[in-house]
Amino acid sequence: EAGVTQSPTHLIKTRGQQATLRCSPISGHTSVYWYQQALGLGLQFLLWYDEGEERNRGNFPPRFSGRQFPNYSSELNVNALELEDSALYLCASSFDRVEQYFGPGTRLTVT
């Protein structure tokens, strides 16, 4: 069974640009969660999608947004990038909204 996949592995952007990160959940999983892990900080919850709908979001500004597609894959968009957005962005999926399975992450660097 294939695990959660994320693309790209690395992404380098400059301040003010937009970044798009992608996540494919494990087959059969309908929930996708996005987290930010900045250097030296813990995981911060960003967004939760389930059955195509945004169900919950963490304490992040509106320039962090996303969506979930009919095949349950998901996109995270970050607009007007700032230096402090540099982080590892992790996606997790779940079929029962209880146990989460994480992808390898996308390393976003903003210069």
Added chain:
Amino acid sequence: KQEVTQIPAALSVPEGENLVLNCSFTDSAIYNLQWFRQDPGKGLTSLLLIQSSQREQTSGRLNASLDKSSGRSTLYIAASQPGDSATYLCAVAYGQNFVFGPGTRLSVLP
């Protein structure tokens, strides 16, 4: 405010030792608690999941316990190996709100 803390922040032990990692949470109304390991720059690997109604879970050399009344969970690693070196994170689920601790960085020396 729902907060999760982990002690110690870092731990270095010789191979073969048994060790305990601690996780504390401020709000005892948890849905479940999950332990993960994270290798540098990588994603998280689930180790154990304890439902709020359970007291402990075991998988191989790992044993996790949960005491909701005291707001604590411990992860016990028996006979540690160099391959256990990683950061260990606990995550507490409050409904669909997941709060992660900052992690314990473990180094097992050969």
